[in-house]
Amino acid sequence: MHAMLKIYVGSQNPTKVESVKHVFPDMEVVGMEVESKVAAQPFSDEETLEGAINRARECASQSKAHIGVGLEGGVMEIGDELYLCNWGALVDKKENVYTASGARILLPDEVKSGLEKGKELGDVMDVYADKHEVRKNEGAIGIFTNGLVQREEMFTHVVKLLKGQWEYDQ
Ligand SMILES: O=P(O)(O)OP(=O)(O)OP(=O)(O)OC[C@H]1O[C@@H](n2cnc3c(O)ncnc32)[C@H](O)[C@@H]1O
């Protein structure tokens, strides 16, 4: 039965699409560009979660989609420190919404001040690490964990949390 299910992922970022493929190996997984309807750089858990849910809802509303998954990266403040945060949402055909968050790590002051000037984390990371398209590869989390936890692996964990909660309800 699951083999017939199709999953739309609300992004073309390979770290997001591949993580969903990894967790749902028997399903057809399609990445599509959708609106997060939040800032390109979300600045709180609430805003990041909202972006993930908006992406998932838009995907689930596609006529042939059986499941929509939204994954959103952002930052959130604890005191005057800034943490990388990530949220995911899964919306099924019955419009049930499942949510889960990913690992958090502290971002250095240099990155924090770049974001406070209105830059996106992805762009700040490319300059900081002197690399191209960090956001589509190891991610900020990969850079700051010395490659031990990469962005796709982090999203894979989030998608497992989503899938498990959804399966529990079936
Ligand atoms: O195409 P989409 O799906 O939008 O993928 P994205 O890489 O822009 O990812 P998000 O919109 O979810 O992330 C919001 C911002 O935070 C950045 N970001 C989040 N997590 C990151 C990470 O681990 N490494 C690099 N950039 C990250 C990202 O580049 C954006 O500027």
Ligand SMILES: [Mg+2]
């Ligand atoms: Mg984005």
